[in-house]
Amino acid sequence: GINAEYGHVSPAELRAGAWTNKERHNTAPNLVKLIDFHQHLVGCLFADWILSESTPERRAKVLKRLITIADECKQLNNFETVHAIVTSLTLNSVRRLTNTWNLISPSTKKTFSSLHSLVHMRGRWSNYKTALEAAKRKGYFIPILAVFLNQIEHEYAFFSKDHMEKLVFLQEGIYAVLFTGFLSCLLHESF
Numbered sequence: 316g317i318n319a320e321y322g323h324v325s326p327a328e329l330r331a332g333a334w335t336n337k338e339r340h341n342t343a344p345n346l347v348k349l350i351d352f353h354q355h356l357v358g359c360l361f362a363d364w365i366l367s368e369s370t371p372e373r374r375a376k377v378l379k380r381l382i383t384i385a386d387e388c389k390q391l392n393n394f395e396t397v398h399a400i401v402t403s404l405t406l407n408s409v410r411r412l413t414n415t416w417n418l419i420s421p422s423t424k425k426t427f428s429s430l431h432s433l434v435h436m437r438g439r440w441s442n443y444k445t446a447l448e449a450a451k452r453k454g455y456f457i458p459i460l461a462v463f464l465n466q467i468e469h470e471y472a473f474f475s476k477d478h479m480e481k482l483v484f485l486q487e488g489i490y491a492v493l494f495t496g497f498l499s500c501l502l503h504e505s506f
Contacts, residue, residue: 329346353399361404371418375418379423382427383423385430392455400430401433401434402434
């Protein structure tokens with residue numbers, strides 16, 4: 316499973332953007348698998364869930380449920396899942412479902428707009444960074460993977476080998492919580 320693969324990410328895979336170069340499948344194979352999983356999660360799971368429904372009413376029900384899950388994740392400082400859901404809901408294949416979006420209440424649309432603003436790249440992720448700082452003061456959060464990896468790439472020169480190993484261990488625990496919590500929401504909540 317993904318948690319087992321994530322446990323194999325080594326500090327070397329986090330060095331100097333190893334996951335971004337042409338040899339990424341050799342220099343950062345486990346991290347590339349994790350990134351591919353996230354892209355699959357965004358590109359397939361959420362969007363396909365909506366698109367698999369046969370009527371606008373059923374699609375609207377799933378859409379509303381995903382927005383609710385994303386809002387709950389925001390309350391839990393689970394920014395990665397918020398980002399994954401919002402990104403999937405802004406894909407052209409979902410955005411173009413005018414009849415479906417028209418069935419969404421104004422308050423749910425407002426919630427979605429707020430979530431979109433939170434995890435949007437605008438202003439160098441300024442809204443996300445503000446929320447992340449508040450979450451850090453609370454002591455628990457799950458960062459957006461893409462932003463987190465970007466920070467590692469830019470700050471790697473300051474990390475010792477011991478620090479990098481602790482970082483990988485921390486990430487492993489974070490993602491175990493992320494996927495367990497997210498799957499629990501999907502499997503145990505009816506809508």
